[in-house]
Amino acid sequence: MPARALQFPECEILDNRRLRYRPISSGDGIKHAERLYLTKWLTIILFRRILNHMVNNQNEQLDAVFHALADPTRRAMIARLAQAPCGITELAAPFEMTLAAISKHIKVLEGAGLVVRNIQGRNHTCQLDTRPMLGGIEWLRHYEQFWNQRLDALAAALLEDDKANSN
Numbered sequence: 001m002p003a004r005a006l007q008f009p010e011c012e013i014l015d016n017r018r019l020r021y022r023p024i025s026s027g028d029g030i031k032h033a034e035r036l037y038l039t040k041w042l043t044i045i046l047f048r049r050i051l052n053h054m055v056n057n058q059n060e061q062l063d064a065v066f067h068a069l070a071d072p073t074r075r076a077m078i079a080r081l082a083q084a085p086c087g088i089t090e091l092a093a094p095f096e097m098t099l100a101a102i103s104k105h106i107k108v109l110e111g112a113g114l115v116v117r118n119i120q121g122r123n124h125t126c127q128l129d130t131r132p133m134l135g136g137i138e139w140l141r142h143y144e145q146f147w148n149q150r151l152d153a154l155a156a157a158l159l160e161d162d163k164a165n166s167n
Contacts, residue, residue, distance in 0.1 A: 061113065062135045068112035069136075073097075074105050078114060081128035088124045 068074050077091055092102040106126060109115035113132040118125045 061132060062139060064112040065114065065132050065136050068108050068114055071105070071108075074109055077105060077109065078128060081115065081126055085118075085125050085127040088126065091126060 069078070073095060076094070080086065080091060080094075088099065088102060088106065091106070092099055095102065106115060106117065110117060114129060116127045116129050118127065
């Protein structure tokens, strides 16, 4: 039995911060259940994370790049930065968002290595760095060759089928 169950025998762990009481029978035969949100959740022994040491850092970088490119707002920001470096407010101008939301998008782009932020006093200037995209391009080229071969084989099979049906 986990150590947590010994500390809270009447509870069941939902996640790192919440516990759920198990159903309790009352005298009237009705079962009651309640939820408890702990404020002292740090005192609970949490599950230890299992790390996969086989994960390659390059794959994590590729995941971060594709995650950053998945959002249309971030893609539009990258298109704007491809023209020339610009400030945060200039980058935020076409979007109906707060500067805090724009800043979060920029942090995602920075985390993927696609944007470099230069700070001079109160001015933040963003500049595009395309080097992280090279891994994505190589990955896409590999699958482009795969699908081109598959589609060529499909086209050849359909042509043979058409020739067989026409005879």
